Amino acid sequence: xxxxxxxxxxxxxxxxxxxxxxxxxxxxxxxxxxxxxxxxxxxxxxxxxxxxxxxxxxxxxxxxxxxxxx
Amino acid sequence: xxxxxxxxxxxxxxxxxxxxxxxxxxxxxxxxxxxxxxxxxxxxxxxxxxxxxxxxxxxxxxxxxxxxxxxxxxxxxxxxxxxxxxxxxxxxxxxxxxxxxxxxxxxxxxxxxxxxxxxxxxxxxxxxxxxxxxxxxxxxxxxxxxxxxxxxxxxxxxxxxxxxxxxxxxxxxxxxxxxxxxxxxxx
Numbered sequence: 001x002x003x004x005x006x007x008x009x010x011x012x013x014x015x016x017x018x019x020x021x022x023x024x025x026x027x028x029x030x031x032x033x034x035x036x037x038x039x040x041x042x043x044x045x046x047x048x049x050x051x052x053x054x055x056x057x058x059x060x061x062x063x064x065x066x067x068x069x070x
Numbered sequence: 071x072x073x074x075x076x077x078x079x080x081x082x083x084x085x086x087x088x089x090x091x092x093x094x095x096x097x098x099x100x101x102x103x104x105x106x107x108x109x110x111x112x113x114x115x116x117x118x119x120x121x122x123x124x125x126x127x128x129x130x131x132x133x134x135x136x137x138x139x140x141x142x143x144x145x146x147x148x149x150x151x152x153x154x155x156x157x158x159x160x161x162x163x164x165x166x167x168x169x170x171x172x173x174x175x176x177x178x179x180x181x182x183x184x185x186x187x188x189x190x191x192x193x194x195x196x197x198x199x200x201x202x203x204x205x206x207x208x209x210x211x212x213x214x215x216x217x218x219x220x221x222x223x224x225x226x227x228x229x230x231x232x233x234x235x236x237x238x239x240x241x242x243x244x245x246x247x248x249x250x251x252x253x254x255x256x257x
Binding site: 027031032035036038039040041042043044045046047048049050051052054055056058059062064 | 074078081082085086087089090093094103106107110111114147171172175176179190191194197222223225226
């Protein structure tokens with residue numbers, strides 16, 4: 001836990017900023033933007049698949065009294 | 071009747087994002103889809119507990135997350151499979167590079183404590199506010215903020231150590247990163 005939160009010397013040098021009180025590295029806007037971009041790319045990869053048929057089918061049948069989810 | 075249709079519509083709309091979140095939780099597409107289905111059925115059965123006027127998407131995420139934590143985690147016996155069946159299921163990415171980057175990024179995410187990972191995803195990818203994410207995770211807003219910060223720091227650390235070849239600031243990624251769109255522009 002402690003180890004995890006300690007920035008490596010390389011990271012410190014890279015950002016050249018003081019670590020915050022609990023050793024969380026203060027990230028520059030560039031790093032944040034890059035992480036945000038990667039996150040959205042990863043997430044968007046799934047979102048772009050749309051709604052798979054099984055869910056369309058399932059939602060259609062919700063009002064069907066005989067349907068209890070496959 | 072009207073409410074039922076509205077709920078159904080909202081569920082349909084939420085499915086893509088719920089799936090993306092579920093995959094990030096359990097790392098396996100098939101199990102994620104089962105989880106989403108179960109969450110939707112549960113939401114449908116408990117429609118009465120939804121408060122009209124509040125965010126339905128956050129409500130659905132809350133149900134899914136609780137379900138995952140109460141049942142799926144206990145049942146988990148296999149090692150999380152992120153670049154196995156998951157990678158195989160994705161065939162549509164145009165660029166090999168972004169494919170590799172995503173795999174690398176997913177692997178880095180996997181190294182985070184689950185609370186940090188889910189907080190980061192809810193805020194950074196699902197598009198929830200800190201307040202909504204706190205509601206979904208059942209914790210204080212400050213806790214979410216701190217988890218997100220830790221998650222980012224840790225990711226920055228892992229990714230710059232592991233990829234000697236640079237976690238690349240080229241013009242395209244900057245353009246995407248700086249735009250407001252939730253989805254990446256791949257054209």
